[in-house]
Amino acid sequence: MTMLPTRRRLVPVTLVLLMGGFILPAYGVLGPDTQPTLPDFSAAVFDNPLDINNPFFPLVPGTTNTYHAVTTDPETGETETETIVVEVLHGTRTVAGIETRIVRDRVSIEGLVIEDTFDWYAQDNAGNVWYMGEDVTDFEYDDKGNLIGTSHPGAWETGVDGALPGYIMEANPQVDDHYYQEFYPAGEAVDEGKVLGVGETLTIPIGTFENVLRTLDLSIDRSTFAHKFFAPGVGTIAEQEFLTETGQLIESVNLVPEPACGLILAWGAIGLFTRRR
Numbered sequence: 001m002t003m004l005p006t007r008r009r010l011v012p013v014t015l016v017l018l019m020g021g022f023i024l025p026a027y028g029v030l031g032p033d034t035q036p037t038l039p040d041f042s043a044a045v046f047d048n049p050l051d052i053n054n055p056f057f058p059l060v061p062g063t064t065n066t067y068h069a070v071t072t073d074p075e076t077g078e079t080e081t082e083t084i085v086v087e088v089l090h091g092t093r094t095v096a097g098i099e100t101r102i103v104r105d106r107v108s109i110e111g112l113v114i115e116d117t118f119d120w121y122a123q124d125n126a127g128n129v130w131y132m133g134e135d136v137t138d139f140e141y142d143d144k145g146n147l148i149g150t151s152h153p154g155a156w157e158t159g160v161d162g163a164l165p166g167y168i169m170e171a172n173p174q175v176d177d178h179y180y181q182e183f184y185p186a187g188e189a190v191d192e193g194k195v196l197g198v199g200e201t202l203t204i205p206i207g208t209f210e211n212v213l214r215t216l217d218l219s220i221d222r223s224t225f226a227h228k229f230f231a232p233g234v235g236t237i238a239e240q241e242f243l244t245e246t247g248q249l250i251e252s253v254n255l256v257p258e259p260a261c262g263l264i265l266a267w268g269a270i271g272l273f274t275r276r277r
Contacts, residue, residue, distance in 0.1 A: 036178045036192045039167050041158075044130065046098050049122035056213050056230040057129045057169035059101050059121060061090040065235070069253040074243055083108045084253070095132040096159040098122050114139050120157075127171030131181050133157035156184040163187070169230070173198060173213055181217075190220040202229050204238050206257055212237075224250070 052059035067084040086105040093100050100120035107115040116139070120132040133156050140149040156163045163184035170177060173195045181191040197214040209231040217226040226241040234255075241251040 034178050036180050036194075038164065038180050038183055039128070039130070041130070041165055044124040044126070044128070046122055046124050049098050049124070050092060050101050052101055052121060052123040052129055054123060054127055054129050054169050054171065055232040056173070057121075057235055058233065059088045059103065059129075061088050061101070063088045066256050067236075067253050068256055069251055071251045072249065074246075074248055074250055080109060082114075093118075093120050095120050095122075095157060096165075098132070100132045112139070112141055112145060114141075121168060128167050129169040130165045131168040132165045133160075133163065133182075154187065154189045156182065156187050156189045161186050163189070166191075167193065170195075173215075185220075188220055192218045194218070196227070202231070202238065204254055206255065209234070209237060226251075 065086045067086070069082040069084060071080045071082065072078070073080075084105060084107050086103065089102045089104055091102045093102055100122045103119045103121060105115075105117050105119065106113050116137045118135045120134065121129055122132055123129050134154065136152050136155045138151045138153060139147060140151070142148050158165045161184070163182075163186075164180075166180035166182050168181055170179070175195050175198060177193075177195040179193055181193050182189050184190065194216040195213070196216050197212075200212045200214055202209045202212040202214075209229075211232050213230040213232075215228045215230070217228055222244055224241055225244055226239055228236060229238040231237045237255045239251075239253040240249060241253075242249055
């Protein structure tokens with residue numbers, strides 16, 4: 001989202017991410033201005049859409065992942081720390097005739113929830129995970145922390161008002177694959193993904209992960225772009241967001257360990273997870 005919230009498309013103290021021991025290049029990775037492919041939803045077959053076991057985007061009901069994010073104001077340099085909690089719910093929702101898994105993600109600052117989103121995902125028979133829509137609520141507070149309003153930016157659903165789904169994760173990602181993750185121009189929800197690297201190594205504070213998938217995420221507003229990192233058997237482990245014009249890092253997101261998933265994270269950190277395709 002997973003996964004991370006869709007507003008970030010993941011998704012702490014600013015951290016340095018290493019790929020193979022070298023600092024990641026932040027700018028100049030947009031590459032050629034190619035056109036993304038719109039996945040053919042009409043050709044996809046969904047016999048068991050809730051069985052989402054794609055190694056880079058596994059959705060096991062009852063799983064909760066927590067992320068810390070630090071956003072830096074590009075003008076003042078001031079930072080703000082957020083907590084992102086992503087839960088794979090047992091509940092489902094039928095979207096465009098297909099049963100989807102509901103994933104809830106909440107973004108909080110100093111205990112105040114600023115965003116609460118329900119995302120809907122389904123996996124086709126080939127192993128692609130489709131992003132079927134989202135219900136977004138943003139919360140606005142006054143200086144004293146009192147709620148003063150809500151809004152629903154970017155909310156969309158497959159089949160409603162011409163909205164079409166895309167891949168949140170391909171079955172077999174290959175470098176330079178470029179595809180839509182969602183396609184709803186009427187609501188300005190038009191996100192793209194592009195595969196930048198496979199089989200990479202990523203070191204973050206909780207450990208080192210092998211066979212990492214690295215993608216580039218772009219929204220309809222090209223003012224920023226993001227690197228997202230997925231570990232097999234774990235899912236999203238980190239994200240970096242940059243200003244396109246300058247390459248300045250403005251947000252760094254990192255998975256933090258939870259007691260319930262300590263074992264799986266330890267396995268991932270020493271590279272025992274391997275890709276299944």
